[in-house]
Amino acid sequence: MFNMNKKAKNKVKDENLENSIENQEQHQEGHIENESAEIEVESNNEENEEQVDPVQAEREKYLRLYSEFENFRRRTTKERLEWMQNASKDLMVELLPVVDDMERALKSMQQAGEGKAAEGMELIYKKLYGTLEKKGLKPMNAQGEAFDPEIHEAVTQFDAPTEDMKGKVIDELERGYFLNDKVIRFAKVVVGK
Numbered sequence: 581m582f583n584m585n586k587k588a589k590n591k592v593k594d595e596n597l598e599n600s601i602e603n604q605e606q607h608q609e610g611h612i613e614n615e616s617a618e619i620e621v622e623s624n625n626e627e628n629e630e631q632v633d634p635v636q637a638e639r640e641k642y643l644r645l646y647s648e649f650e651n652f653r654r655r656t657t658k659e660r661l662e663w664m665q666n667a668s669k670d671l672m673v674e675l676l677p678v679v680d681d682m683e684r685a686l687k688s689m690q691q692a693g694e695g696k697a698a699e700g701m702e703l704i705y706k707k708l709y710g711t712l713e714k715k716g717l718k719p720m721n722a723q724g725e726a727f728d729p730e731i732h733e734a735v736t737q738f739d740a741p742t743e744d745m746k747g748k749v750i751d752e753l754e755r756g757y758f759l760n761d762k763v764i765r766f767a768k769v770v771v772g773k
Contacts, residue, residue, distance in 0.1 A: 665716065665760045666759060666760060666762065668715055668716075668759075669759055669764055672712065672715070672717055672757075672759055672764060673764055673765065675708075675712065676757060676764075676765055678708075679705075679708065679709060679712070680754065680755070682701065682704070682705045682708070683705070685701060686698060686701050686702055686705060689701060715759075716759050716760040717757055717758070717759055718757065718758040718759075718761075719755055719756075719757055719758075720755060720756035720757060720758060720763075720767045722749045722752045722755075722756060722767040722769050723749055723751070723752050724745075724748060724749060725748060725749050726747060726748050726749075727747055727748060727749055727769070727771045730763075731756060731763055731766060731767065732749065732756070732766060732767050732769050732771075733756075733766040733767065733768050733769065734769060734770075734771045735753055735768050735769065735770060736770055736771075737770070737771045737772070737773040738750060738770055738771075738772060738773070739772070739773060740772030740773060741772070745772040746772050746773065747771070747772065747773075748771070748772055749767075749769040749770070749771060749772075750769075750770045750771065750772045751769065751770040752767055752768070752769050752770075753768040753769065753770065754767065754768040755767060756768075
């Protein structure tokens, strides 16, 4: 009896093993069928892509055109803003000699001792200069700075009074100005050598 139970158990184990082998074979067959179905779907997608390709090409063309237009719009907006900021450049350049003359007149009046006239001239000068500053005019400070050919115009060179003044601006003959951070007049300077 003991042997029969063992045989029956072995028979059940064999049947379970056969069933699991059959299930694995079916699973593999199903997997192969799924793979072939996926390949068919992919080939159908490729066929659809070939059919959609003109639409995709038109979409890409539209996107490129749209981005070019956006770049153009930004560039023209920036140029318009710069143009508006620098529209008064010509007027500023023509007024700078008047500002220089007023500065010289103020110095000479103060040195001559003409107190009342100097005060009146100073009020007019401050008002004019304040208006120009509101429009974006800034003076350049060149005295004692290192010579920079981008913003300074060297009129002449003299021996530097000290070693640390070599290559630096010793004297400023005519003040330079910026209009909205752009040079509208270069500073005429004397450079130490």
